[in-house]
Amino acid sequence: MSARPGRLDAARLSGVISPLRRxxxxxxxxxxxLPEIPDAQVEVLRALPVGAVRSPAEIAEELSLSRPTVSNLLRTMEAADLIVREPDPVDRRRVAVRASTRAATLLRRFDEASERLLAAAMSSLPEADRTALAAALPSLERLRDEIQAHARAGRVRLQAGEQR
Structure with a gap:
């Protein structure tokens, strides 16, 4: 059963977003x-922008992951030279985590390549499609924020057909 014209179809949107991202x-x-870095590790790196220093607990909370999961990720990432763990300068009992120079370089190269690829692909679209995409960006940003808020609140398991 397809959605009525003009009505938002969540299944169709999901079916476009995932393959587009991949x-x-x-x-x-x-x-x-670029090397293949698992999505979970990329998410940790995105939580550590250049210059940011966080504790493993802060990373776990931000990403809604368990502390043992983050600990395992950080161990693997440290071995791959993606993060640096150091004693916290204020409280030496704590660990401070930051992205390595290598990780920052890889993310920058990935982001620049993604931007170039998107620009090239969008330039081949008809003007009407480019205009529609530009108009949709604020809504997509709000949708992203709403999904993140739901995940943080633990409300990801919405009832089938539940609407706000």
Whole structure:
């Protein structure tokens, strides 16, 4: 059963977003000859922008992951030179985590390649499609924020058909 014209179809949107994201990821990795970094590790790196220092507990809370999961991720990421763990300068009992220079470089290269690929793909679309995409960006940003808020609140398991 398809959605009525003009009505938002969550299944269709989901069916577009996931392959779009995977395709962009694959194309950017290929274009820049980047190593494959698991999504969970990329999420940790995104939680550690250049200059940011966080504790493992703060990372776990921000990403809604368990502390043991984050600990395992950090151990693997440290071995791959993606993060640096050091004693916290204020409280030496705590650990401070930051992205490594290598990780910052890889993320920058990935982001730049993604932007170039998107720009090239969008330039081949008809003007009406580019205008529609530009108009949809604020709504997509709000949708992203809403999904993140639901995840943080633990309300991810919405009832089938539940509407706000």
């Amino acid at each position: 395709g962009l990821l694959r194309a950017a990795r290929t274009a820049e000859q």
